[in-house]
Amino acid sequence: MLSFVVKRVLSAVPVLFMVAVIVFMVLRLSPGDPAVMIAGPNATSEQLADLRESMGLNRPLLEQLLIWLGDIGRGDFGTSLVSGKPVTELVMDRLWPTLALSTSTIILAVAVALPLGVIAAWQQGKWLDRLVMAGSVVGFSVPVFIIGYVMILIFARKLGWFPVQGYKPLSAGFGEFASRLVLPSIALSFPYIALIARIVRTNVIEVMGEDYIRTARAKGQTERGVMTEHALRNAAVPIVTIIGVSIAMLISGVVVTESVFNIPGLGRLVLEAVLARDYTVIQAVILLFSTIYVFINLSVDLLYGLFDPRIRY
Amino acid sequence: MTTTPDSQVVLSVEDVTVDTRPKGKKPIVRNISFDVKEGETVCIVGESGSGKSVTSMAVMGLLPKDALQVTGGRIMLDGEDILKVTPARMRELRAASVAMVFQEPMTALNPVKTVGDQIDEVLRLHTKDSPAERKKKVLSMLDRVHLPDIERVYKSFPHELSGGQRQRIVIAMALILRPRLLLADEPTTALDVTTQKQILYLIKELQEQEKTAVVFVTHDFGVVSEIADRIVVMNRGDLVETGTRDEILTAPKKDYTRMLVSSVPSLIPRREPIAAQPKVLDVISLQKRYGKKGLLSDNTVLAAQDINFTVHKGEITGIIGESGSGKSTVARCVMRLTDPTEGSVVVNGRDIVPMNNLRDVRKQVQYIFQDPYRSLNPRRTIGQSLMEGLINYGMDEAEAKKRVGETLELVNMPASVMNRYPHQFSGGQRQRVAIARAVVMEPDLLIADEAVSALDVTVQAQVLKLLEDIRDNTGVSILFITHDLRVAAQICNTVVVMQKGKIVEHGAARDILANPQHAYTRALIDAAPAPDWDFQNFRPAAAAVAV
Numbered sequence: 044m045l046s047f048v049v050k051r052v053l054s055a056v057p058v059l060f061m062v063a064v065i066v067f068m069v070l071r072l073s074p075g076d077p078a079v080m081i082a083g084p085n086a087t088s089e090q091l092a093d094l095r096e097s098m099g100l101n102r103p104l105l106e107q108l109l110i111w112l113g114d115i116g117r118g119d120f121g122t123s124l125v126s127g128k129p130v131t132e133l134v135m136d137r138l139w140p141t142l143a144l145s146t147s148t149i150i151l152a153v154a155v156a157l158p159l160g161v162i163a164a165w166q167q168g169k170w171l172d173r174l175v176m177a178g179s180v181v182g183f184s185v186p187v188f189i190i191g192y193v194m195i196l197i198f199a200r201k202l203g204w205f206p207v208q209g210y211k212p213l214s215a216g217f218g219e220f221a222s223r224l225v226l227p228s229i230a231l232s233f234p235y236i237a238l239i240a241r242i243v244r245t246n247v248i249e250v251m252g253e254d255y256i257r258t259a260r261a262k263g264q265t266e267r268g269v270m271t272e273h274a275l276r277n278a279a280v281p282i283v284t285i286i287g288v289s290i291a292m293l294i295s296g297v298v299v300t301e302s303v304f305n306i307p308g309l310g311r312l313v314l315e316a317v318l319a320r321d322y323t324v325i326q327a328v329i330l331l332f333s334t335i336y337v338f339i340n341l342s343v344d345l346l347y348g349l350f351d352p353r354i355r356y
Numbered sequence: 357m358t359t360t361p362d363s364q365v366v367l368s369v370e371d372v373t374v375d376t377r378p379k380g381k382k383p384i385v386r387n388i389s390f391d392v393k394e395g396e397t398v399c400i401v402g403e404s405g406s407g408k409s410v411t412s413m414a415v416m417g418l419l420p421k422d423a424l425q426v427t428g429g430r431i432m433l434d435g436e437d438i439l440k441v442t443p444a445r446m447r448e449l450r451a452a453s454v455a456m457v458f459q460e461p462m463t464a465l466n467p468v469k470t471v472g473d474q475i476d477e478v479l480r481l482h483t484k485d486s487p488a489e490r491k492k493k494v495l496s497m498l499d500r501v502h503l504p505d506i507e508r509v510y511k512s513f514p515h516e517l518s519g520g521q522r523q524r525i526v527i528a529m530a531l532i533l534r535p536r537l538l539l540a541d542e543p544t545t546a547l548d549v550t551t552q553k554q555i556l557y558l559i560k561e562l563q564e565q566e567k568t569a570v571v572f573v574t575h576d577f578g579v580v581s582e583i584a585d586r587i588v589v590m591n592r593g594d595l596v597e598t599g600t601r602d603e604i605l606t607a608p609k610k611d612y613t614r615m616l617v618s619s620v621p622s623l624i625p626r627r628e629p630i631a632a633q634p635k636v637l638d639v640i641s642l643q644k645r646y647g648k649k650g651l652l653s654d655n656t657v658l659a660a661q662d663i664n665f666t667v668h669k670g671e672i673t674g675i676i677g678e679s680g681s682g683k684s685t686v687a688r689c690v691m692r693l694t695d696p697t698e699g700s701v702v703v704n705g706r707d708i709v710p711m712n713n714l715r716d717v718r719k720q721v722q723y724i725f726q727d728p729y730r731s732l733n734p735r736r737t738i739g740q741s742l743m744e745g746l747i748n749y750g751m752d753e754a755e756a757k758k759r760v761g762e763t764l765e766l767v768n769m770p771a772s773v774m775n776r777y778p779h780q781f782s783g784g785q786r787q788r789v790a791i792a793r794a795v796v797m798e799p800d801l802l803i804a805d806e807a808v809s810a811l812d813v814t815v816q817a818q819v820l821k822l823l824e825d826i827r828d829n830t831g832v833s834i835l836f837i838t839h840d841l842r843v844a845a846q847i848c849n850t851v852v853v854m855q856k857g858k859i860v861e862h863g864a865a866r867d868i869l870a871n872p873q874h875a876y877t878r879a880l881i882d883a884a885p886a887p888d889w890d891f892q893n894f895r896p897a898a899a900a901v902a903v
Contacts, residue, residue, distance in 0.1 A: 255466040259466070260418055261530075273466050
């Protein structure tokens with residue numbers, strides 16, 4: 044098991060490196076001279092030359108890449124072309140709201156979807172199963188912004204249980220922090236509950252038809268024991284996969300939710316940076332998102348090995 | 357036989373009927389009655405669909421709840437009617453009083469738990485032993501089923517063990533609580549003959565130690581002749597006949613039993629080699645290595661090496677071996693479904709190994725696969741599947757249709773089946789269609805890869821006869837790959853015996869099967885069930901030799 048973990052972790056290193064190189068190349072290969080973009084349309088050719096010299100743009104590409112990788116290694120992503128603030132600072136400010144929202148959403152989604160899927164599988168073909176499956180169609184079909192606005196209308200405006208919008212950091216107190224996450228997390232979790240519950244149901248039903256389930260019953264195992272001790276862990280691999288995919292989708296999907304609930308997270312940062320053509324910020328955020336994806340994949344791989352001994356190679 | 361007249365009856369199945377839910381036109385198992393005494397082995401024998409497995413699942417109380425139910429009769433286990441007990445009591449009885457060994461050791465164990473933990477689970481559920489006591493009991497049970505290195509096996513996952521070892525684990529799991537009754541549903545069907553023999557011996561040994569009553573469900577009369585005290589013959593849900601082993605095997609009363617017993621192939625070779633015919637296939641120094649050599653490591657597997665044999669026109673040559681012997685690899689190389697690493701495969705005088713364009717060869721060599729359920733495209737009619745090859749080789753549709761019709765008649769199917777789909781046929785009929793699919797191309801060589809292994813004995817006998825008829829009518833040569841020596845004895849002129857990628861013996865079937873020279877061939881023959889029965893003539897084989 045240890046060698047499996049080490050191998051998997053090491054295999055993530057070249058992937059991260061490739062991602063960094065690609066992000067670097069994308070910016071260099073995109074049309075236009077960064078110096079012209081930074082200096083603006085009224086700059087003289089002397090100013091441009093100075094700028095190129097100070098930014099190192101006239102050095103060979105490989106050298107630029109190495110310098111850039113070195114900067115990244117120290118956590119230096121340069122300064123924003125628009126605000127002039129360090130990119131690292133900008134991104135870190137926005138990272139926490141997004142992480143808080145994504146984490147609470149996925150925990151909620153898994154916590155609801157797992158039992159729903161298992162119940163549906165257990166009651167396969169009966170009314171409870173049909174109810175869960177019908178609910179999942181609705182959950183999957185209604186767009187997040189509609190669920191979001193409806194929930195704001197009911198729970199924030201009419202009932203006044205939660206604040207309408209916004210974000211407060213944890214340092215402002217847990218109540219302030221958590222109360223503002225409830226509605227967006229629920230709104231955002233709907234499609235993921237639907238998706239994960241379906242996958243859980245399908246896989247549990249499939250596993251329940253396996254020979255070793257019959258063996259477990261022949262041993263005198265209870266139906267609950269059959270489910271918890273034999274079925275769930277065998278159904279785990281595809282479920283973990285879909286949870287991993289959900290997290291990745293979730294992070295790219297926060298752009299919409301953050302707009303609806305007015306949360307100052309990465310989604311909003313990307314939106315603003317793209318509209319303002321703030322290349323250094325875009326570059327940093329792409330790199331951050333890619334890194335997160337790589338780590339999600341790595342975690343999913345490691346979980347495979349944990350759940351299924353046959354995958355530990 | 358280990359029973360005495362005053363042995364107690366452990367299981368008494370009385371007038372049991374099993375029906376589908378909701379009720380079908382006809383129950384699947386109708387009014388079955390039989391008893392099993394302690395220390396006795398009763399074999400339930402029947403073909404697929406006879407209801408033999410359903411009967412054993414009913415005794416275990418494991419019929420799929422929403423599909424099948426017992427609608428009549430009583431199943432008495434030590435005087436307790438298990439059809440009337442509560443679910444909780446039934447769970448108590450399972451493993452403790454009635455245990456089961458299943459057919460597929462590959463899938464009967466949970467792949468994500470160690471086998472030690474899975475045997476331990478039985479003790480956790482049924483005893484109040486401490487973890488240390490449980491572990492001691494499990495280890496001693498692993499020892500009793502003769503597993504090597506029990507501490508390591510205890511911590512192993514199922515995929516780390518061989519098929520035979522896994523079946524030992526399943527048996528250990530079934531017998532650790534010393535149940536009164538053991539139900540074994542085809543427990544050796546998926547195993548090689550040598551492993552099968554060991555497992556049968558193991559069950560017998562443990563049975564004698566504990567006086568367990570054993571119900572052994574099987575389709576294999578070879579196995580039956582070795583272990584049965586009494587035999588219950590079933591056909592399509594009815595009990596046909598019961599009797600002691602010798603009564604059923606030597607003097608069956610019912611026609612169905614007679615047909616069933618006489619369909620069982622015996623180990624007595626029946627065919628002579630064919631000489632003085634041109635060579636159709638000549639395999640010379642064939643070698644196949646799977647995988648690539650790395651810079652430092654060598655992960656390659658030598659699946660076949662130094663393979664030399666010939667097949668003459670009109671000859672049936674058997675390649676015999678256990679799983680992993682390389683017999684299928686050789687067959688695939690002959691067809692160039694996979695490329696040999698070295699050597700030549702000469703078909704009709706031309707070496708096909710260096711050829712790039714295999715179009716002509718493909719027509720000359722045709723393949724019949726093992727599983728008739730998966731080798732026909734389910735979305736195409738029989739006619740479309742059979743005509744495809746002919747049309748690919750430039751025949752026009754009308755003529756192809758005519759040829760397919762003729763070929764179907766050759767395999768005893770009416771030409772009218774061309775418009776039907778594979779799912780409308782039974783396994784035996786599908787295998788006939790698969791054979792027609794190969795024969796319609798008018799090949800010079802047919803490769804039949806375990807082509808009758810998945811079939812019931814009566815169907816198997818028909819298909820074997822069909823293959824011989826086709827050989828006689830068309831002069832085709834057949835390379836017949838099988839793990840079953842008895843089948844090979846029925847049909848092959850010459851045989852090639854393979855072990856671990858090498859040929860250990862090669863020659864006329866009558867010489868090799870009657871007088872094996874190599875130790876491995878002898879071991880295979882010894883392990884083959886019922887070497888001493890001549891089923892076709894309802895007598896021990898010694899009588900056949902005497903004649």
